[in-house]
Amino acid sequence: MIKKAWNHFEEYILIGSFFFSVPLVFFQVIMRYVFDNSLGWSEELARYVFLWQIWLGASYAAKQSRHIRIEMLKDILPPKAKKALEIMVILIWMVFMGFLAIKGGQMTQKILTLGQKSSAMRIPMGWAYLSVPAGSGLMFIRLAEKLAEAIRAPLETNKSRNLEMKKAMDELGLKDEFRLKDGNSPEEVE
Secondary structure, three states: OHHHHHHOHHHHHHHHHHHHHHHHHHHHHHHHHOOOOOOHHHHHHHHHHHHHHHHHHHHHHHHOOOOOOOOHHHHHOOHHHHHHHHHHHHHHHHHHHHHHHHHHHHHHHHHHHHOOEOOOOOOEOHHHHOHHHHHHHHHHHHHHHHHHHHHHOOOOOHHHHHHHHHHHHHHHOOOOOOOOOOOOOHHHHO
16 A cells, blocks of 8 residues: 555646646636636646646656656667666766755755745745755655666666567567668567
8 A cells, every 4th residue: 555655656646736736727717818807826826836746747757767868879888888877877867866855955944944925825935945855855766766676677688679679569560661770670580
């Protein structure tokens, strides 16, 4: 139960916030364009919910390995170098997320100490700024999980990669149209 909640933590919050923010923005649009009466608090609340969605969504994307990557170099490296590069990339990313979590936390603490309030809802601005260290910290944890997976993962061989490629080609119906760089089809390499 706890493992399932942790594995889907970002999803649960993102889905809940989505079902909260869409009607909120819809209500704001109706009030503004139908009743000619804009509600300042709903726009502000939607903006702060969106901030949290961005940072939690970035953590979710890291967990799912969905961030944009350039893999040209990775594709030409041998298996050991490929694994070493992946570990190095994750470590650099973790350092950046750790830095962002620490500095974001310091900034949030400063804003909370100063007592700055939002203009429409009069809530502490620190709650909006807290999304940065919270999302960065959560992403740091997700990257640590990815790092552990990368270290434990066996080296990717050309045969396993070719089998994955063959499966993808079969799903797309591209059996005869594709040849590997050496001129062989994936079936011939097996």
